[in-house]
Amino acid sequence: MSYLESANSLPLYLIVGVVLLFIAGLCLLFIVKSYRAGLAIGMDRKVLIKAVTSSASFTVLPSISILLGVIALAGSLGVPVAWLRLSVIGNLQYEATVAEMAAENMGTSLDSSLLTLDHLVTILAVMTFGIIWGCLLSIFTMKKYSSKLAIGRRSSAKGGGFASIAMTAMMIGLCSTFVGSYLSQALRTTTFVPFLTALVSALFMALFDALSRRRSLQFLDSFSLALSMLAGMIGSIIFTAGGIR
Template structure:
């Protein structure tokens, strides 16, 4: 059996399937629990359902991008290992970097002709141990940490105070990091596609926000639609730039 056949063997699919099934079950339990609690504290069912619908539509396109990461990594690590790593803790940037570090530390490179099954298990262990710390911190300190923050101690009508601005500021910091890097890329690498995509997405977002005041249906889909149209814009712009 070749390395790539072994890395794609049925037993590995079953291991990964069992782990992901458990995590999916945990998500379902959290949905049921929080949905019921929402109703019990007097939240409108429509608001709760809208949170679910908008999150689902929002997630589809980035998930296809994550799927591309699975395809990219599956050439060297096989489908089951890539599927597992990109469905749980971490992200493509982390997984690809750490897999490369782990392969290099064994004197190998991240391609199927160089790797073997021992290297695959070792790389998977490095990837898991390297990123598990947020999960361990949650297990051991979340209760104490979140109680100090007094999360969930006030009601929606009590006014946001500084906490709301802290959230806005964090999101501005997050968006500035990415948007700033795309502007810089336009100057440094003369790659205009990302920054043009940013502009297209923000223009469509402005349009859909205007429309959502009149047509409520746009409220749930404005972000997903803006992203989709901006991605189509990126394809068109790439043909000319």
Template sequence: MSYLQLANSFPMYLIVGIILLFIASTCIVFMRKSYKAGLKIGMDRKILNGAITSSAAFTILPSVSILLGVIALSGSLGVPASWLRLSVVGNLQYEATVANIAAENMGTKLDSSVLTMNNLVTILLVMIVGIIWGCLLTIFTLKSYSSKLKLSQSSKKSSNGGFANFAMTGMMIGLCATFVGSYIATAFVKANATPLITLLVSGLFMALFDFLSKKYSTSWLENFSLSLAMLAGMVSAVIVNLF
């Protein structure tokens, strides 16, 4: 049995299905409890139903990009593992980066033709260990941390949000610079321009969608912009590799 047959085997689907069923059941229980609590404190059913409808629409539209992420990762990690990782916690940028780092440190690459089940187990373990700390720290430190963030309006010296905004902006710039630098190096050192072309096409389409959504006030395009930009990047990668 090949690597992808094992990665997409029934036991893998069964394990992932049980985990996701438990998570979905927990969400339904909390949703019912929240709905009943809202009625108990006197909230109107129409307001509650409207909140459910708008939240569902807001969740479904951006999730298209998550589906594309599952498709992108499933070629190397299999559908069940990719489905689990992107359904519970994590995002495509983190998952793909960490999986690639783990594969390279094992002396292989993120390619189903060379990966083994031992590689898959190691990659998934690295993913889990790398991302679990946010969940654990939230349980034990979020309450005390959030109390420190409650600043009065008078204590704010400027409208830019203070250090937190600068820190997040700096982190994103550093993250983008790392990716762009690696793609440029791949293009000129390894003579593989596919990652760089994919990045440029995705960025151009994202900028185009952002311009159109602001110019014509199309909120639906804003919700789909990330998914469409990712899809455009994937298509460009396929076209580049065909020629």
């Protein structure tokens, strides 16, 4: 059996399936607990359902991007390892970087013609071990840390105080980081597509925002982010087809 045949063998799929099934069960448990708690503290059922539907629609497109990461990594690590690693902890940037670092430290590279199963299990061990720290901190310190922060002791009706304002500022900082990097690329090089994509996406967001203020189009509110992203992504295809880099 060749390296890729072994790396893509059925038992490995089953092992990954069991791990992911457990994590999916944990997510379902948290949905049930928080939904029931939301109703119990007097939150509107519609608000809770909207949180679920808007999050689901929001997630579809970025998930396809993560799926592309699975496809990219599967070429060298096989589907089960790529599937497992991109479904839990980490992110594509981390997984690809760390897989390459692990391969380099064993004197090889992420090339299926050079890798062996020994390399594969070592790379998986490094990828897992390198990213467990957030989970460990959560297990051992979350209860104490969150109680010090007094999370959940206030009601929204009383206003969010500085925390809410700081979070808005934090989000402005987060968005500025990415948009600023695309703008700098457009100014420094001839790479315009990321910035133009962001611009198209923002313009559509403004359009959907204006439309969803109308009573008959209020439903758009839950889908405005996903639809704006889709418009931006279609824009990137058009720009690239038009010869813009």
